Amino acid sequence: MQSIENKMVRKIRGIGRGAVFSPGTFLDLGSRRAVDIALHRLVKSGEIRRLTRGLYDYPQHHRVFGVVFPSPEEVARAIAGKDAIRFQPSGAYAANLLGLSDQVPAKIVFLTEGRAKRVRIGRQEIVLQRTSPRNMATAGRLSGMIIQALRYLGKGHVDDRTVAKLKHKLAPADRSALLKDVRYAPAWIGEIMKQTAEPT
Numbered sequence: 001m002q003s004i005e006n007k008m009v010r011k012i013r014g015i016g017r018g019a020v021f022s023p024g025t026f027l028d029l030g031s032r033r034a035v036d037i038a039l040h041r042l043v044k045s046g047e048i049r050r051l052t053r054g055l056y057d058y059p060q061h062h063r064v065f066g067v068v069f070p071s072p073e074e075v076a077r078a079i080a081g082k083d084a085i086r087f088q089p090s091g092a093y094a095a096n097l098l099g100l101s102d103q104v105p106a107k108i109v110f111l112t113e114g115r116a117k118r119v120r121i122g123r124q125e126i127v128l129q130r131t132s133p134r135n136m137a138t139a140g141r142l143s144g145m146i147i148q149a150l151r152y153l154g155k156g157h158v159d160d161r162t163v164a165k166l167k168h169k170l171a172p173a174d175r176s177a178l179l180k181d182v183r184y185a186p187a188w189i190g191e192i193m194k195q196t197a198e199p200t
Helices: 002-015 032-045 072-080 091-097 142-153 160-169 172-184 187-197
Strands: 049-052 055-057 060-062 066-068 087-089 107-112 117-121 124-130
Touching: 002 032, 032 049, 032 055, 049 117, 055 072, 072 087, 072 107, 072 117, 072 124, 087 091, 087 142, 091 107, 091 142, 142 160, 142 172, 142 187, 160 187, 172 187
Parallel strands: 107 124
Antiparallel strands: 049 055, 060 066, 087 107, 117 124
């Protein structure tokens, strides 16, 4: 047991602070029962933190705020396990990441190819929402986040200031990629994407 616990500590420290993991992360080191016992001991010693049932993290420390919660992306990867390869931030969270909204949502939704799941961490609920291959075609790209953010804002709430903010997020290489991905967007969002890709 001690050997498994030591191996788990080395693996956790190797991943680094802020990492989120489940018992499945360590099944290459021992049986499920041995892993569960070791996780319990590591929580008790303060080495790791139990976030919710079956989910743990190696806490990150902020010099002002103290111990902070892990990023939504880290939590999403952990709860998906091997079910999903790609994620796409959507809704209010996508808009917030792009600077189109100051609202930090209480429910953070990621589109995924894997199974639908949800978990509550602190005051936030993190949701994996299964979606169509079309919505995942742009996953992991800035264009995918833009499509989802604009869909959330709605046509009536998008104006020149929105386009200006999106332009500010673009690197030169992003412009051609944005134009290529217009085909995956609704018509009105495609027009906004074209405007955003235009050189200033």
